Amino acid sequence: MPELRFDPLRKEWVAYATERNDRTFLPTDFCPLCPSGHGGASEVPLDTFEVVVFENRFPAFGPDRHDGRPVRPATTGCEVVVYTPEHELTLARLPLERVRLLVDVWADRYRELGSRREVGYVYIFENKGEEVGVTLHHPHGQIYAMPFIPPFAKAELDASREHLDRSGECLHCAEIAAEASGPRVVLSDSSTLAFVPRSARWPYEVHLYPRRHVASIADLDEAERWDLAQALLGVTGAYDRQFGFSTPYVMAVHQAPTDDGEWPQAHLHFEFYPPHRRGDRLKYLAGVELGAGTFVNDTRPEDTAAQLRDAAALQPSNRP
Amino acid sequence: MPRPKKLSRKEIALPDGRYLIAYGHMATEDA
Numbered sequence: 001m002p003e004l005r006f007d008p009l010r011k012e013w014v015a016y017a018t019e020r021n022d023r024t025f026l027p028t029d030f031c032p033l034c035p036s037g038h039g040g041a042s043e044v045p046l047d048t049f050e051v052v053v054f055e056n057r058f059p060a061f062g063p064d065r066h067d068g069r070p071v072r073p074a075t076t077g078c079e080v081v082v083y084t085p086e087h088e089l090t091l092a093r094l095p096l097e098r099v100r101l102l103v104d105v106w107a108d109r110y111r112e113l114g115s116r117r118e119v120g121y122v123y124i125f126e127n128k129g130e131e132v133g134v135t136l137h138h139p140h141g142q143i144y145a146m147p148f149i150p151p152f153a154k155a156e157l158d159a160s161r162e163h164l165d166r167s168g169e170c171l172h173c174a175e176i177a178a179e180a181s182g183p184r185v186v187l188s189d190s191s192t193l194a195f196v197p198r199s200a201r202w203p204y205e206v207h208l209y210p211r212r213h214v215a216s217i218a219d220l221d222e223a224e225r226w227d228l229a230q231a232l233l234g235v236t237g238a239y240d241r242q243f244g245f246s247t248p249y250v251m252a253v254h255q256a257p258t259d260d261g262e263w264p265q266a267h268l269h270f271e272f273y274p275p276h277r278r279g280d281r282l283k284y285l286a287g288v289e290l291g292a293g294t295f296v297n298d299t300r301p302e303d304t305a306a307q308l309r310d311a312a313a314l315q316p317s318n319r320p
Numbered sequence: 321m322p323r324p325k326k327l328s329r330k331e332i333a334l335p336d337g338r339y340l341i342a343y344g345h346m347a348t349e350d351a
Contacts, residue, residue, distance in 0.1 A: 052342050
């Protein structure tokens, strides 16, 4: 059963979930995420659906059943978000209306999970493709309701807080202003901006922001939700066109923690990390990245941004 | 401006006690 251990050298939590080692792995004759009808054997015993969320059968964080153990209890939970009943689709190929619904679902889960006393951070993400370790191909994402603020989000929040205290300005807003008309833009509209960050770790890394300073996905207004849905299709579609195949990636959503703190420096954004450095080569994390914590990038962000910008320009707009 | 969307949700209990929530958008009338 899940537990957390704190590493005093790295000052970070490590999650242990031994049951996950036996979780369903790339099944070929049965999809646990396809609708199976009332009483069916899949995780979704419905005739059909639009978007469903359910508790992960194999959570990395779960109920605390370790009373008295010297570990921080993993008292929170993990959810699976199934984007569509259609097994062969991907986020990039969903209808705009479905992505718009997904934005609302993420906002609802952020509010609900974040309202739980023990949840410090609602981490929404998607692993797509076997290259990043996905075990089920059916289009889906995940949500970890974490009892602490994870290190990457914490580092961003700390940096943005320092900048805010020093200048009175959100660091993310400053980045948006700096990138908005620069050479690393991938796509842009009235309320969203996507760009390859100046110091991207991954060759085709993209950060997607709402231009307005909003702390969480729940704070987006109606027009911004449509724009975000369109931009999500734009970024993921650009990847597919750039590489000529359904591109694997990790999509990470960074937003305000849900503990009792004040987070004026938090600015919602999506980060995409595709593992490819070119169509036929993967970027691996190896000695320098894993052992020293320093990324070596074989491409210039300005060059990969130009490629993705050209690919994004071919994205049809199908807004109602 | 697109019409506002209203989220619908239906929660059911799975046989092993976990929850499942089916989400959709309610039909809205043209303004």
